[in-house]
Amino acid sequence: MQRASRLKRELQMLSTEPPAGISCWQTEERIDDLRAQIVGGTGTPYEGGVFLLEIKVPERYPFEPPKMRFLTPIYHPNIDNSGRICHDALKLPPKGAWKPSLNISTVLASIQLLMAEPNPDDPLMADISSEFKYNKQLFVEKARKWTQEHAAQKNTGALEGNKENTPDQKALSRKREAVGTQHAIDEPAKRTCL
Numbered sequence: 738m739q740r741a742s743r744l745k746r747e748l749q750m751l752s753t754e755p756p757a758g759i760s761c762w763q764t765e766e767r768i769d770d771l772r773a774q775i776v777g778g779t780g781t782p783y784e785g786g787v788f789l790l791e792i793k794v795p796e797r798y799p800f801e802p803p804k805m806r807f808l809t810p811i812y813h814p815n816i817d818n819s820g821r822i823c824h825d826a827l828k829l830p831p832k833g834a835w836k837p838s839l840n841i842s843t844v845l846a847s848i849q850l851l852m853a854e855p856n857p858d859d860p861l862m863a864d865i866s867s868e869f870k871y872n873k874q875l876f877v878e879k880a881r882k883w884t885q886e887h888a889a890q891k892n893t894g895a896l897e898g899n900k901e902n903t904p905d906q907k908a909l910s911r912k913r914e915a916v917g918t919q920h921a922i923d924e925p926a927k928r929t930c931l
Contacts, residue, residue, distance in 0.1 A: 740768075740799070741768055744769075756849070758776035758778070770793060771791075771803075773792055782876075783852050786889055787809075790807055790808060790820075794841075799837040799839075799840070801829065805844065805848070806821050808820060809887055812876075813851075813865065814857050814861070816862070823856075824848060826843075855869055857870050
């Protein structure tokens, strides 16, 4: 019961006062299954991209963190090929920093910041982390290419409300999910973050 009332408040806040470049909504009538979009930041390799995320809210939320993963493929040292994210706010203490006072909006904003400022010292993808540290120009080129291939929007206004409800957006979302799933199958993850 506590989870449902809190999630309703959070979703209301996300629809009326969303962080810049972020939107979040529930899928159909399931309040524990959410989707979010994050716009790649200006001046980053992800600029011009819109990244779809899946959010699963556990039964014990807010005492357990939400489970978030990217459905849109992204070239990033802290995000693996399955879309899993290595971020302290998504893990319980002592290894993580999740606390019940955090909410989905703040976690999405911190993921947006992680996109702009990767943490190569706590990677999920060791090879991308090494590239980020020692050959940043190559990293930026690859990240831009992935953004153009997987996240670039062909039309404008990608974040005008919950566009997933339109037939075109539903098809696009299914395509992104399929691309993300196939990508995860094609390339096994190199996991170092625990």
